[in-house]
Amino acid sequence: MLEVESLHKRYGDLVAVHDVSFTAHPGEMVGLLGPNGAGKTTTVGMIAGLLPPDGGQVRIGGGLVCSETDPVKRRMGLVPQELALHDELSARDNLALFGALYRLSGADLRASIDRNLDLVGLADRAKDRAAHFSGGMKRRLNLAAALLHDPDILLLDEPTVGVDPQSRNAIFANLEELKRRGKTLVYTTHYMEEAERLCDRIIIIDHGRVIANDTLDAVRRLVPNVNLLQLEIENPGEGEWFAAVRTLPGVDAADMENHTLRVRLDNLLDASPRVFGWLRDNGYRCSHIASQRADLETVFLTLTGRSVRNA
Numbered sequence: 001m002l003e004v005e006s007l008h009k010r011y012g013d014l015v016a017v018h019d020v021s022f023t024a025h026p027g028e029m030v031g032l033l034g035p036n037g038a039g040k041t042t043t044v045g046m047i048a049g050l051l052p053p054d055g056g057q058v059r060i061g062g063g064l065v066c067s068e069t070d071p072v073k074r075r076m077g078l079v080p081q082e083l084a085l086h087d088e089l090s091a092r093d094n095l096a097l098f099g100a101l102y103r104l105s106g107a108d109l110r111a112s113i114d115r116n117l118d119l120v121g122l123a124d125r126a127k128d129r130a131a132h133f134s135g136g137m138k139r140r141l142n143l144a145a146a147l148l149h150d151p152d153i154l155l156l157d158e159p160t161v162g163v164d165p166q167s168r169n170a171i172f173a174n175l176e177e178l179k180r181r182g183k184t185l186v187y188t189t190h191y192m193e194e195a196e197r198l199c200d201r202i203i204i205i206d207h208g209r210v211i212a213n214d215t216l217d218a219v220r221r222l223v224p225n226v227n228l229l230q231l232e233i234e235n236p237g238e239g240e241w242f243a244a245v246r247t248l249p250g251v252d253a254a255d256m257e258n259h260t261l262r263v264r265l266d267n268l269l270d271a272s273p274r275v276f277g278w279l280r281d282n283g284y285r286c287s288h289i290a291s292q293r294a295d296l297e298t299v300f301l302t303l304t305g306r307s308v309r310n311a
């Protein structure tokens with residue numbers, strides 16, 4: 001178990017991290033979510049022991065992580081935000097270099113490299129130079145590097161930045177597998193949808209402070225119902241016909257984008273039937289109906305008053 005207790009970090013007058021605490025259990029993925037400059041990398045750097053905190057402490061399995069050379073640190077692996085690969089070296093040689101940092105050698109190192117290249121789907125590219133890898137493949141190699149010494153705790157700092165959707169899905173599948181194997185994962189991102197898809201627990205940080213720390217469901221409950229209905233209209237036709245939907249009782253807003261009609265209601269149960277009835281009576285056909293949950297974007301906006309994208 002990873003326990004982060006009241007971490008603080010200052011850079012001159014700037015408080016980059018203020019009283020950040022959380023716990024992560026084996027088999028759990030904790031999402032550290034926040035906009036640019038929120039303090040995510042600083043927090044992860046302090047947990048990994050790369051940055052000395054100005055206050056607070058980190059425990060692993062109850063034991064305090066003390067110094068640079070603390071053997072407890074070996075139980076952690078870090079996938080850094082900045083790629084740490086040597087372009088001129090092959091994938092295998094890059095991993096051998098990382099393995100040496102963890103004092104792995106010989107048959108153990110070779111077996112670990114093979115196992116982890118396999119995990120990230122790069123076994124057939126082992127001899128290729130990193131320079132010839134796509135951004136997504138480099139990220140996957142970076143993940144393999146962090147796993148060589150088989151850490152119990154994996155810290156991932158925005159591991160999908162600049163990654164194509166296919167590699168992104170491959171990385172997600174890897175992380176889900178690691179979770180099944182009982183690893184503890186801390187996943188830093190500013191993509192709301194990534195945290196929603198992957199994380200059991202979500203910590204939202206803003207200007208170095210934790211503004212929410214709870215399960216995904218509980219974080220969603222922090223914001224009022226969005227009461228948004230989405231309907232796929234098969235025959236939308238032309239014009240602003242949906243303006244008539246806005247005049248129905250209980251409808252606050254209605255807009256159309258491509259084939260999707262989005263209707264904001266004051267109460268889902270009361271007002272939805274009126275919308276359905278109006279559409280049916282006016283000859284519209286509907287192929288799909290969904291109501292939208294508050295996404296984390298909305299949660300962030302509610303908690304901070306600012307959008308994540310331009311925070």
Ligand SMILES: Nc1ncnc2c1ncn2[C@@H]1O[C@H](COP(=O)(O)OP(=O)(O)OP(=O)(O)O)[C@@H](O)[C@H]1O
Nearest residue numbers: 011016034035036037038039040041042043081190
């Ligand atoms: N070495 C440093 N010296 C001075 N200020 C720093 C240093 N490193 C980070 N900061 C500042 O600390 C704050 C937190 O930065 P940090 O890199 O932790 O944010 P982040 O949440 O990881 O952001 P991003 O999403 O952009 O990676 C920012 O205001 C940043 O400018």
Ligand SMILES: [Mg+2]
Nearest residue numbers: 040041042081
């Ligand atoms: Mg960062």
